[in-house]
Amino acid sequence: MVTITNKEPLLSHNRKFRMTRQRQVILEEIKKVRTHPTADQLYEMARRRLPHISLGTVYRNLEILSECGMVQKLDLGGAQRRFDGNTKKHYHVHCTRCGRVDDVPIEAVVKIQTTFQGASNYKITGHKLELLGLCPQCKKAKKALTKRPGRRAGRKSNSHP
Amino acid sequence: MVTITNKEPLLSHNRKFRMTRQRQVILEEIKKVRTHPTADQLYEMARRRLPHISLGTVYRNLEILSECGMVQKLDLGGAQRRFDGNTKKHYHVHCTRCGRVDDVPIEAVVKIQTTFQGASNYKITGHKLELLGLCPQCKKAKKALTKRPGRRAGRKSNSHP
């Protein structure tokens, strides 16, 4: 359980922000979980403590917190953006079946960039690597499905958010 | 210049689609370019030949064409989805300054997946790697800028044909 108690102002590279109650709650809530929540999930989480907080405030503060390096904005593709309280550079693995996102406990490998440095006439300055696969639950579910004898009707399209 | 002349029906894994005039034009237009256009860019391109085509038709057909493996849907993050007439698995490099997207002429390295296979309890089945950097033009522009201090360009969603 993470608790942020000080209310020191936040510093971005070119601005100073006040640590307001709303901002603090959003920060605490995102630091609490490892689920890479979306903005509206964080809105629900914050609303349990601040029933009058508005979705716009959540968006604005996530923007500010990420500008100050307190949270990470993830752009994994798909409809909704996700946010991560873990600001260390790291990779994510995305379940293709249920949409769950987990951390991959391996630090970012900068070597990837040098590998590709000469391959185009761009100056490579970064990279985004996202692993795709089946989470433990979906692995089991899949296995259970293939075990069952008899032919299966059609493959189901996943309901992947 | 690529031209598709035959109007054979398209086959997806579970359906058959007719090759209509609209579908053919969209396919030809996307095969013509290497710019990874967005749906509305393709809409404009197709409209030059079929002034009455609608944006919905473009979206629906891109969906169908990608289901049949004729084009590739790219989900690079960012507001708009992009499409690629090159269906071979390959990587992309994305300019962080102007948003331009180019191919990286190196085939997908499956080794990446095996590297990460044990790092989580997911079954890794794929990966998405996107290089970030400065395109040739922006490299030059940046160099010119550092000579004399410039103003900060607002973040613009790219508008690159």
Next chain:
DNA sequence: GGGTTATGTAGGAATGGTTACTATTACGAA
């Protein structure tokens, strides 16, 4: 061919995530 069904189309409305606007409130320095 003529009738019927499946498939595709244009156009526009609806959706959903995100951002912008506005009046009001809270904070911090003088």
Next chain:
DNA sequence: TTCGTAATAGTAACCATTCCTACATAACCC
């Protein structure tokens, strides 16, 4: 305390994408 600014709630606007509907066209079958 007072003034100026930052932040907020609430709501409207935005924009890419999807869905809906009436109509058109092709394929199929007799």
